[in-house]
Amino acid sequence: xxxxxxxxxxxxxxxxxxxxxxxxxxxxxxxxxxxxxxxxxxxxxxxxxxxxxxxxxxxxxxxxxxxxxxxxxxxxxxxxxxxxxxxxxxxxxxxxxxxxxxxxxxxxxxxxxxxxxxxxxxxxxxxxxxxxxxxxxxxxxxxxxxxxxxxxxxxxxxxxxxxxxxxxxxxxxxxxxxxxxxxxxxxxxxxxxxxxxxxxxxxxxxxxxxxxxxxxxxxxxxxxxxxxxxxxxxxxxx
Ligand SMILES: C[S@@+](CC[C@H](N)C(=O)[O-])C[C@H]1O[C@@H](n2cnc3c(N)ncnc32)[C@H](O)[C@@H]1O
Numbered sequence: 362x363x364x365x366x367x368x369x370x371x372x373x374x375x376x377x378x379x380x381x382x383x384x385x386x387x388x389x390x391x392x393x394x395x396x397x398x399x400x401x402x403x404x405x406x407x408x409x410x411x412x413x414x415x416x417x418x419x420x421x422x423x424x425x426x427x428x429x430x431x432x433x434x435x436x437x438x439x440x441x442x443x444x445x446x447x448x449x450x451x452x453x454x455x456x457x458x459x460x461x462x463x464x465x466x467x468x469x470x471x472x473x474x475x476x477x478x479x480x481x482x483x484x485x486x487x488x489x490x491x492x493x494x495x496x497x498x499x500x501x502x503x504x505x506x507x508x509x510x511x512x513x514x515x516x517x518x519x520x521x522x523x524x525x526x527x528x529x530x531x532x533x534x535x536x537x538x539x540x541x542x543x544x545x546x547x548x549x550x551x552x553x554x555x556x557x558x559x560x561x562x563x564x565x566x567x568x569x570x571x572x573x574x575x576x577x578x579x580x581x582x583x584x585x586x587x588x589x590x591x592x593x594x595x596x597x598x599x
Contacts, residue, residue: 363530364557365530368500368503370502370557370558371558373501373550374547374550375547375548380453380455384546385547387548388545388547391539391543391547392548395552396429396433396497398542399585399586401496401524403437404524404583405434405522405524408578409494409522413492413522416441417490418446418491419445419446419447419491420447420492421490421494422449422494422496423450423478423494423495423498424495424497425449425496426453427456427460428456430497435447435464436467445470446469446470447471448471448473450474450478450481451474453475478510488517489518491519492519492522493514493520493521494521495525497525497526498523498525499565500526500558507565508572511568512573515569515574515593515594516594519592520577521590523565523590524582524586525565525588527556527560527586528587529556529561531585532556532559533553533556536549536552536553560587561587563576565579565587565591566579566591574593576592578590
């Protein structure tokens with residue numbers, strides 16, 4: 362059995378730092394570069410083009426961080442998708458007036474929610490979206506927490522699209538090269554840990570099924586990523 366055959370979860374350092382801690386600020390800057398190196402925005406854009414052919418009216422991004430990833434994604438989609446109402450949720454409040462203005466310029470309306478995703482999803486009964494996107498976030502949670510999260514999210518949107526770390530030796534080897542781009546100690550720890558907590562095979566599909574949803578696609582994407590697309594529970598025809 363190799364060290365990556367099962368997911369292993371250790372708390373990420375960034376999750377324990379205050380938003381304005383200099384190590385957290387540096388690590389969020391590193392994360393922007395890691396998103397670029399992993400091709401996360403083009404990977405998510407191609408999933409959106411395939412699974413969301415009509416422009417959505419309302420989108421939800423969970424674990425959105427500082428919103429940089431979502432802004433890059435919006436820039437890729439905005440030519441064909443006008444007037445999207447985007448809600449970004451993170452337990453740390455990082456949306457700035459500048460970010461809001463950037464989305465405004467694309468013709469998108471940004472709402473931000475600062476909350477723990479579980480607390481929010483348990484209480485936000487009437488909130489419905491056309492699609493939920495997730496980037497480098499699901500790997501924070503163990504399998505039981507993911508089944509709970511999926512059960513809470515599936516009724517809120519017909520589709521959930523996720524781009525997560527691939528749990529593979531190649532990704533772990535790449536994480537070990539992060540000092541070469543000047544990544545700080547927080548990023549170096551969290552990146553390796555994210556790979557060990559990442560996904561492979563049909564792991565997310567099985568968890569989505571356990572939550573009553575219908576998995577549509579799960580596979581490796583790009584050099585270091587693993588993507589998943591799930592649909593809500595099948596509805597009986599009226
Ligand atoms: C690895 S970062 C990814 C951020 C962003 N998606 C990106 O790609 O840049 C994970 C994010 O999840 C947030 N987070 C962790 N646990 C959370 C929770 N229980 N509820 C809401 N946000 C959470 C953290 O604050 C952090 O911004």
